[in-house]
Amino acid sequence: MTAIFLHFTGVWSNCCQFDDDGRFCGLADREVMAEEGGRSFSRRNQLLDIEKQVHKWWTEGDVFRAQPKESTPKLEFAAAYHRLRGASVLLPFAFHCTGMPIKASADKLLREISRFGNPPVFPVVKEEESVETEVKVEAEGNQGLLGGNFKGKKSKVLAKTGGVKYQWEIMRSYGLSDEEIARFTDPYYWLTYFPPLAVEDLKEFGLGCDWRRTFITTDMNPYFDSFVRWQMQKLKALGKIVKDLRYTVYSPLDGQPCADHDRASGEGVIPQEYTLIKMEALPPFPPKMSVLEGKKVYLTATTLRPETMYGQTNAWVLPEGKYGVFEINDTKVFVLTYKAALNLAYQRLSRIPEKLSCLLELSGQNLIGLPLSSPLAFNKTIYTLPMLSVLTEKGTGIVTSVPSDSPDDYMALHDLKSKPAFRAKFGVKDEWVLPFEIVPIINHPDFGDRSAERICIEKKIKSQNERDKLDEAKKTIYKGRFYEGTMIVGEFAGMKVQEAKGLIRSNLLEMNQAVTYSEPEKKVMSRSGDECVVALTD
Template identity: 70%
Template sequence: MATESGKSFARRDRLLEIEKKVRGWWDEKDVFRAEPCEGTPKPGEKFFGNFPFPYMNGFLHLGHAFSLSKLEFAAAFHRLNGANVLLPFGFHCTGMPIKASADKLAREIQKFGNPPVFPKEADSVELQPEPEDANSGMPPEKFKGKKSKAVSKSGGQMFQWEIMRSVGLSDVEIAEFQKPEKWLTYFPPLAMEDLKDFGLGCDWRRSFITTDMNPYFDSFVQWQMRKLKDMGKIVKDKRYTVYSPLDDQPCADHDRASGEGVQPQDYTLIKMEVMPPFPPKFKALEGRKVFLAAATLRPETMYGQTNAWVLPEGKYGAFEVNDTDVFILTERAALNLAYQGFSKTPKQPSCLAELTGYDLIGLPLKSPLSFNKVIYALPMLTILTDKGTGIVTSVPSDAPDDYMALQVLKAKPAFREKFGVKDEWVVPFEIVPIINIPEFGDKAAEKVCLDLKIKSQNEKEKLAEAKRLTYLKGFTDGTMLVGECAGMKVQEAKSLIRTKLIETGEAVMYSEPEKRVMSRSGDECVVALTDQWYLTYDDLEWKKLAEECLSQMNLYSDETKHGFEHTLGWLNRWACSRSFGLGTRIPWDPEFLVESLSDSTIYMAYYTVAHFLHNEDMYGNNKTHRIRPEEMTDDVWNFIFCDGSYPKSSKIEPSILNKMKQEFTYWYPFDLRVSGKDLIQNHLTFSIFNHTAIMAKHHWPRGFRCNGHIMLNSEKMSKSTGNFRTLRQSIDEFSADATRFSLADAGDGVDDANFVFETANSAILRLTKEIAWIEEVLAAEASLRTGPPSTYSDRVFENEINIAVLTTKKNYEKCMFREALKTGCYDLQAARDEYRLSCGSGGMNRDLVWRFIDVQTRLITPICPHYAEHVWRELLRKDGLVVNAGWPTADSPDETLKAANKYLQDSIVLMRKLLQKQIMGSKKSNKKGAPAATLTEEKITGLIYVNEQFDGWKAECLNILKSKFDRNTGTFAPDG
């Protein structure tokens, strides 16, 4: 088959045909159905692996497939080894993205028609800005008056309707997606079909979707939340939380278009009072207390203030905090404060006057703790208005930036004149020693700047190093010289000074996101002080249990282990409730939904019993009604998962109840969970916490394997650039097995991996050529040499097969699939090719050829199961299915033989090089064209040195070399 471009797809299409046929065999035998055996399984007898269920707001892509492939390869390996394997798969629909996208689509239809006719200029469209992935929307009541950044296909970001069109949906179909339920019924079945075509060895009876659309899973989540609350693990509290003003609810990691993992950063907001008389620009502020509000992480240094810094071109405002106080700061900071209780109207900043930094320069200030009774606002050109409040305190004794900026102002009258800075605002102010730091003294910033020879504010790298040295040393080793905490270590004094400043009203608490966070609804998030439900992940006793669980787990890499340890170190209370989106209602407070990461912590246990509840329907539509949702009471869940007493009042048949409990106790704990490393900081750590709280110790997780993201052809995978493939596209383009082959080859570590299209294309060629070779060899089987392996080449090849069996098994056990592909495919096939050449006219040994085909088929089965199944049944005519045929046996490798053969092959390569050099030299010296000198047998044998450790193989190696040398031509035979 060829296209108009002339490129043939016959090999790819052959693989696709094989895959379709093999899936029929698997379905016929129901080979991936997982049933528990009697009794408690011994180590290695069962394998339960799972994967974080993907979010169903679109199609599965190669990023999903890459992480999933690690689990699939591991499960297939254990199945091949004879283990009873459970690999289930669910579909996540909880949270904001689906609801937001559906709402967004509805607004587009309302505004632009059905189907919509979009304007050419996106800037004229009254729509909310879209995040990069554009799978989002917002509540209709919060939509009015927002300006759009949505652009057409050529501009990167698109309308939701255009996104739906781009994935092949018709206009008639798209209109149906205004209802969130459509997403839940459309994408999960398609994802299931894609995974079946991918060859996933899944027990699909256990699949489910989340949200209250599935009443059984809804019951499971409600039980879990009630249990945690009864244990004191869920409490109501006021906490600083990353928050979406547009959605009017906390914005957890899964709700973010960008900024995943970003936490609130707490500051002390210093109230620097503006002293009267006020300038004309401040006329609207007369009768109020007006403060420049500066955010600092170092309240203990306020004794040494010499001035405040403002950005001359910066935009500021005077915002009402209450009836008397006004804060001057950036609008962004004012919005954060408004969500923390510092605005006249909650969540709504009230600006009394718009100002610039020029309006603030020269304002006299009375600042808390400062030894200078009056300081002045001065210009600094390096202030960032997207961090803090845009107002900065200046402590040149301990802050290198402040020291250099003050020196510039003092040394350059022209610079002062440019910004209207009077001499008396700057010149009289000297460094005030406040902290003594060993090695740096009591003027640390000055010393470090001099030591590093910093001469300008523009030397950013040197200043960054100066700050690192002074801030770290100041905190760990510094001693206070002044104030009530004089003589105390800085790390002890910091919190005391901060508390006193807040208690006296000279400062307030302030928090903002560490970095910019964009919600999926398209707005920039703030930090809000919210009264809501929290999981107490900061509880020390609970953390100890999590640490104990972690210490017993197989994490496969030190980087993964360190990631978990770091997360356990900083993880605090986690907001587990929300008000917008899809999901399960908080059972005791139904105004709120369970947050999407908090309903997904122990659901792996749900897989063990899901098929009893759903009757093979992922939505919980149990047609037999053997168990009704309302019959899944807390007592029933406790009996199944928590060794609770038998629920005598339950209407569920005792035999079914006992079978459900048996399933759980057989399969649990799960042996492996595979995930991207970005989930270490939330979902995976939450899973550890909640398992230790709810489950008995012998049911705690056994293993997490984390991987990095995947690139396509060495570039970031991105829809906007077109460097993107869905799983379906990859299967259609390369076949399932070639896709799996390339995923295995992409990389094994925690660093980002690389899916290379050329590798996938090469896999198509390799697999189809191997099939053709096997067919050719089997057709000419009568010409093969019979009898037991006897020659040196036979013994070398047999040894290489044994090596491949044992090393590949070790690689699979360590989940090093790229290495398994190398040892079980590349290296083994290379050994076969060497064997073919070395046999020469004598031919290959039939038994060895059959063993090679058998072994190589089994070794590659976890990665290319369709190819392997075809070879197993159609070519080798074996009984049963290769996916559970058993791992091949092998004798212990003969390392001496391996080394001897390596010596032989290296010698042949060396001799060829020497021969080529001899011939080229002879040609140069014989200008008349006389025959080049030939090498005699004596010359050849004179080059051979065999170490004593090889004495058993010495003579045979020498004879092989002799047999391959042609004395007439002075060359080695092509097959030598």
């Protein structure tokens, strides 16, 4: 029992001390407090002396050394318990160095050098306040690694650079010189510098580790690297793992997939898959698009509901939205937002893989009135019209309009039809709007085959600007339509929507009237400060 008491006293006294203001303080801080006088620290110092003596006994007696054939690896507290009961316990320790944080930090330093010099001189503004901080480093632990006492200067306003804290400044705050920081541009240097610091902290914590058995991952450890390679090759030979294409959140700047631990924001976000509908623009093109003559031009719209494409009456764009015409191959171009085009470029849908080739920049207003031929639509020609609620940060910024089943589409088309001044504001001609009527395509169990119209009337929605009411109406309709709705048109008439949906999508893809498109569910930023896309990775 005495040994157990000493062991846990060491852990507690070292890890759980606080100063008079309630702040955590380590061993070095507590020794400074003892020298300041005023309060009696004799009992605490006695415990610290005991802790140091026990650490000395452990080191001299090599009590944590164990032979693997005689022991079973355990976690630290379980290992201590069994060791005190007389067992020979092996507790190894390793440093996981295979993630992106180290590489991202090293790359940040390289970029800062390229932009601001070596050492970098960062942009500042007047009224900058700096705070001098002095940190005492325990001589026995980290002096050889960090150089004993050091001072760090931290800008209170972080140079007012849009909230960015430079990696170089972070390293300076550790007390590192500019000459030393420059060595951290090599990610392998991190693996030789920081593990020894961690070992010293773990020893002070009292970790019962056999330090002969410590190692780091990556190819810096050829034995570990060889084991991992053997393991993966063995599993592949047994058919337990395969190599194939998949959609994954990806950082173009880092040039690799961006897993949760590699992200500055967007943890848990996964790819959202859509069907991208190819709506062919019909010539002759307006003067703004005359340079596209001779090419196949498609306005592209993402949808989660390909089964509704029979009921298209028009396509929507945001009048002030920014769009581009991007080359897919030598003869085919897609009209969509820059953000969507970048996702497609990493999904093998760009003339130059992973690079954009933009032939023309357009506004949504430039596209209004453009005639289209859209897959499955009963209307052979539909027109591009303005919609004020189109989101250019989601999908392609172009939306197909199915007013029979979408309350948003129904009310936007209703506004254009009933308000001549609204049409005139955006230069919309009567023949682009007035002839088009609702095309019933799905029978909803509660709202019939014109469900969007019926629910908008019941909820007394008067305009496309009544967002709360429209969102509520949409939720009500979509749930019932998917689970209980029945197709009343097309090849799969009479089939439940949830059964027909996948079949209709497959047909569109097979006939090359649509392609698969994915993007992150929400915005994802990598640790390198890069906004991620979804890539089709090998």
